Every structure is written in structure tokens, then in C-alpha cells.
Amino acid sequence: MRFTALSAPSAARAAWVTLAAVVVALLLCALIFVFYGVSPGTVYGTMLRGTLGDSTGLAEVARRTIPLLLIGSGLALAFRAQFFNIGAEGQLLLGAVFAAGTGLFVPLPGPLLLPAMFIMGAVGGGLWAGIAAWLRRLNVNEILSTLMLNYIAVAVVTYLIAGPWKGKEVRGYIYTDLFPENGFLAVIPGTQVHWPTLVLGVAGALALQWVLSRSTFGYALRVVGENPGAARYVGLSAGRVATTVALITGGMAGLAGAGEVAGIHHRLLEAGQLSLGYGFTAVIVAWLARGNPALCLITAPVMAIILAGGDLLKIDLNMPFRVVDVFSGVILLCLISSEVFIRNRVTWGTGRPAGSKANG
């Protein structure tokens, strides 16, 4: 097996390699299920029937698409600037904290409360990512700082719901009181699909795509991400670009957090219930979209199917709850490995490059 570098890998090639990587990942997972003792057919059948097969399933997929879309499109932008934010989980939690704080404690006239909660959610998420951006200027790697800020965010949430914000009517539970009715976001009746956040996500993904491809900031962001040397040469401040990108990606995650508390839970509760690992799954959403926020409109639902389907596996097939992580892990691994197939042509054989297999 030999690799020959391609001078100009096409978008079509990227698309089919990405698709192939997902298929390979599903096959690998199938193998794991065989060893676990469940027929892969049963597993995938259950997942598809339970997600795309009926309206309840579709609603579950939609519910999970919302945070994945918001976070994923922000991450796609950040990855283009080489700002590797893997702390969206923490940024989502901080967004939820700021939104919940607004909902619980800020007396605002009815129609203003929800917008205020979303704005504060974006501010919270942005601030959390902003810490990492500031640390990066002091030469602290943002992969480490955003990752570790996740744990601090979990601790912040736990402290608030068990301490100062603990609800007065909740007895032994640790969560806050419910928001006033004005802080409840509209949902599609009979589901947990808080559609205003979904609309926000679609608009956000399209807006960020515009920023990336049409705005002067998007151009600067790509120069910084694709060639820092050229950015320095024309006097572009890489630090300023990274900070702005951090605020955007953190803000998007914060919006997702606000959506979760306003649309589903209506109170601040434990981190593990607020986010089902959206921050990490969204990394895959962004990676699948190859850094194009608009493509998250496709990749976010795909990952949502896997998240929702994974839940069914726990319930219907009694599989361990970590099964979703297995999916995510294998898919990410396959995606990262597939990079080499996008950039190179593969020739099979022992000897020289293609065409001269004289003595094979």
C-alpha cells in the first residue's frame, strides 16, 4: 500500500471519503456488538426504527440536533482558525447557569425574559471560552485549558444547585426552583423540541457560514488558521482573531445551554442531566462538516440519530449507557484516520508506483 500525495483534493473526494469513514465506523461498531453478544442487525434495526421510524423518535432526534447544531457550527468556525475548543461542554453549562440565573433572579417584564436568558447564556459561554483565549495569549494550550474548564464548569453547576441556588420547594433533590412561566420556551406540542432554539441554530449555522466565506473577519480567520506566518507578515493579530473566535464558539455553546434549560428542564439541574455530552459529540459534528458551519445542518442530525439511537439501545436492548461513547469514539477515530485518504491517492502493490508492477 503506497500513498501518493494529491495536489488538489476535490470537495467530492472529501465527501465520499467522509461517508466511507462513517460506514467503516459503523462496521467496526457492528464487530464490537458481535463480541458483546448482540446481533448488529438488531442494534442498527432498533436504532433506525426508534429514531427515524416514528414521530416520537424523530422528535428525540430533533431535540438532540438543537444543541449539536448550535455548538457544532461554532466549533467548525473555531477549528478553521486553529482554535481547538474542546470545552464546549463547559461553555454550554455556563450558558445554562447564566440563563438560569437570569430566569430565576432577574425580574423582567414577560416578553423580555426569554431573550434576556439567551443573551446572558451566550455571554456565559463566551466568557468561559474567553478565559481559554486569554490563557492562550499567555502560551497556555487551549486544548488543555478548555478541557479542564469543563470540570470547573461542572463544579460551578453542582455548587450552585446544591448551595445558594438550591430550590426552596425541592426537599432533598439538588436543583433550583422552576423558572417563572415567562421563562418557558415554546415547544412543538407533545415533544421536547423547543423549536425557537432550532430556528436559532439554523440561522446561526448559515450566518457563520456567511462570516467564514464572505466577511472580512472570516478572511482574517482563515489566514490566521491556514498560515500564521502570512498573518504576521500582513500585521494581522492572531491573538485578537483567536479571542473573537473563542467568544463566538463559546457564545454558540452558551446559547445551546440556554436552550436546554429554557426549553426542556425549566430549571438548573445537575450537569450530567443538562448536557448528554453534547459538547464532545459536537466536535464530531464539526469535524464531519470539515469546518463548514452550514454543513452542520446535515452532520448535526446524523450525530443526533446516533445519540438518540444509543438511548434506545440502553432501554430496549439493555446495553450499557456507554454505548454512545463507543459510537462517537469509533466514528471520530475513523474520521481522523480518513484524512490521509483525502490528501493522498492509494495504490496497492509491493513495488513501484502504479503502472510498473513488473515483479510484484
Next chain:
Amino acid sequence: MTQSVTQTKQTNSSPPALRLRGITKRFPGVVANDNVDLTVDAGEVLALLGENGAGKSTLISILYGLYQPDEGTVELRGQPVRVTSPAQALKLGIGLVPQHPLLVARHTVAENLALGGGSGLFPARGVAGRVRELSGKYGLEVNPQARVSDLSPGEKQRVEIVRALMRGAQVLILDEPTSVLTPQEADALFRVMRELKADGRSLIFISHKLDEVLAVADRVTVLRRGKVVGGRDTAGATREDLAEMMVGRSVDFTRKRLAAARPETPLLTVRNLTALGARGLPALRGVSFELRQGEVLGVAGIAGNGQSELVEVLAGLHASGGEVTLAGQPLTGNADERFRGGVAHIPEDRIHSGTVPTMTVAENLALRDYARAPLARGLARDLAATDARARQDVEAYAVATPGIHTPSRLLSGGNIQKLILARELNGSPKLILAVHPTYGLDIGATDQVHRVLLERTEGGAGVLLVSEDLDELLSLSDRIGVMVGGELRGPFPVAEVTRESLGMMMGGAHPTVIPGADQGVIA
């Protein structure tokens, strides 16, 4: 240029330790090595001499298995071999001491050396004894327990030598080993090299410094524009001989600069400029000069003597002390502000700073003013205007590209350089900083770059031309200065310098002894 360079002092009939025959390596738009022949005997030090871009690095990369030659063969002790990777090179007994040591700073010397070579548990233990043995034998003074982060550059280099020796290297390539050393450390290195030579190993020594070559090498082979252009024994050779060979004479040497500058109006005044280099050491030590309107001021010098810093300071990319004025106004601000103030910069590294290789030709042409009208309206880029101007530029500068939406990395070096010229000379710059503007370009592209620069001087622009190609400097400049150790010698009117005198100043380890330098006249 038909000197017999492959001829070696064959004391017996055994084949040379290493022989390259007809090595040719092409990169898009550049022939990096053109039919290169070279031999090294056992117990011999061969110096490989040549300017930047002469093809030395490519040749080493081929020897060490990083590149495959397009044509030609490598023979070890008479046997043809294929070096497909550095691991293979080591197996064959070819070791490389890189210019910048590749060591794990937090580990000890022994642990570093055990990497990839040791075995089993506690790999570093077995290594320590071997390190002491080699260290003692060749006077390397390497302590296996020392932590790499505590070592000086010279010590790290000796660790690299030990590494190569431990892998059984019979042919040892030293890539500009003295560039990171103090004179004392360099002397110590030369003692080690003599020991290795006495032990029957073959050494290939790459350097710009003529004194060093004379001090340590037995023989020298000179590369120029990818070709071997000369070679001789160092015994009896003088620095002048080597300088002449290195600098060479191009057959079609003509002075392109015909009209004399109007030397009345000063354009750029630089007073007592100081700056620190990458390692915190002084890179500019009080540089002063004046560049006049319509003048081409050439700056000669061997890489690393402060030319890069000088240009970066003027372009607003590097902090400095001292005073700079452009057309009477203090020159301040960041790179963007200076560009708008009339400072164009054709950078040294056209791939890594001059362009964004993944972006399209049109996007790269917009790199300087993507955020300003007419290429932008408010926060939005005007893609139609960007494309329209790109089409104009591509046509005006004859950039050969499949289209304006082709990523610039698919262009040849010459066309990338044309793209940069088009972008930098948009709007009429007062000062053009051109660094190695024709490095690696073919004759046609070189000619075009020269023509464009000279045209601009006729409109009153001043050009600061930094180049290691003395032919280029002599052909274009009105005056030429030489950067040595962060100081500028001269500038001297071009009529008063020769290729040889410049070569001497560039290569001299002790530039202050050049006779006549103080008077501004070089014999």
C-alpha cells in the same frame, strides 16, 4: 566550468566511501540538483560550499533518505544503494547531525539516545556506557546523565554526533554545524571532526564560512544553482580562491542597471538600528544607512548576519531601537500601517509568509487590502471586486495559473513570486523591501522580477534588495552594503566593489580586517 571535480586522491584502488553519480532532483519550477557528482573517501572531510538555494539541503536530504532523486545513483563503498528513509540511511551507515538538534529537552542524554535504538526495560542504562566510551574515544565530553534542557547548543550538537556514531555511521553529514556555535565551541567541534577522520570515517561538512572550510576540510565541492561548479583540495587554497568559486561567474552577466540613480533626495534614513534575534542575542548592532529616491541599495551577506532582522524591522514585524524615517516622516506602526504608508515587502519565504498556500490566487492577491474598499464594503468582502482585480493582476504580471480560483500552492515558485509582486506593488509603494526576490526562480521569471523592480525605481521608489546572489546584487544595485555579525559594512558604490571583495567580506570570520573597508574602497 568544466573542472574535474569527481577526481579524488585515490591512494589505493578501493572505491570511495560514498559516491553520488548524476543526482538530479526537480521540484515544481526549480531544478534543485542538476546532475551532481560527488565523492568522499574514508578518512576524509569534504566541505560542501554554496549559497542559499544552491542545492546543498536537497542533496543532503537525498543522502539521508528524505527525498528520492529523480535521476542518478548513490553508491556506498562501490555498491549502489537506495536510501528510502532516514532509518534506512542509518542502517547503511549514513548519519546526519542536523543544524538544529532534534532532542527531547526534558529527557537525559542517555534517554534521548536510547530512543529508537535501545531495547527492553530501562533502555537508557545500557546506553550510558556506550556514550561514555564514544565520548572518551573522540573527546566529545558528553555526560549521559545530563538533562538536555541544561545543555548548550554545542553540547546538544555533540549528543547528535554521539547518536549518529552509536548507530554505526561511517559517513557523517554535518549540516552547518557551526551556525549555532561560539568560536570556542566551533574549535572543539573541529577537534572532534579530526578525531573521527583519523578513525577512518567520512565527513561531509556544510558551511558558508571559508575560514572553517580551510581549517577542517580536506577537499571542497562547490554547488551553485543546483550544479557542481567547482572543487579542489583545500591544501594550498586561499579564502580568495574559495570565495571566487562559491560566488561564481555567470556567463551572461550583464549589468541590468543602466541609468544611474538621482542620488540627491534621501528617501529612507536609518540611524543606529538595533534589534534582538530569535535567541535573544543582538541581531542588529547599530545599523545606519541612507536609501535615496530611485536607488537600489543592495545588501549582501550570508544568512543569519542580521539581514532578515533588518528587513523585518523596516517592515514593522520586529521590535527595534534606533531611528527610521521614510520621506521625512518617522516610520512607525505595524505591518499593515507601514504597507499603507508605502512600504512594500517581498518576503524571504514566499510560501510560509508571502502567501497562504491553501487560499486561491484571487484571495492571495487580496491579502493586503481585503478589508478595505474596493475589496470590502463594511464587514462584507466584495467577491466580484476581488475577482476583477485578481484578473487584472494576473494579466499585468503574466502569472501562469489555471485560474484565479486555483489554490496558490499549485503555482510554481516563479508564479507565486509574480503574484506577490503584483500584490505588493499595487498602489505605488515608496520603499520596496525585496528579500531573495529571485531565489529558486528560472531565468525568465528572474528577468521579469528584475525588470519590474527597476521600473519602479524610475518612478522614484527606493529598493532595498537583500540577496545572497552577488551577480544579482552587482547587476541591479547602485550601492552595496554587506551585513556581517549584525553590522553593515558600507554601502559602497557598485563600481568600487567586486564579486571577490564582497565574497571576502561576507565569508570573513573577522570582517574588520578587510583592508580598505573603512575608506569605503575595496581593492
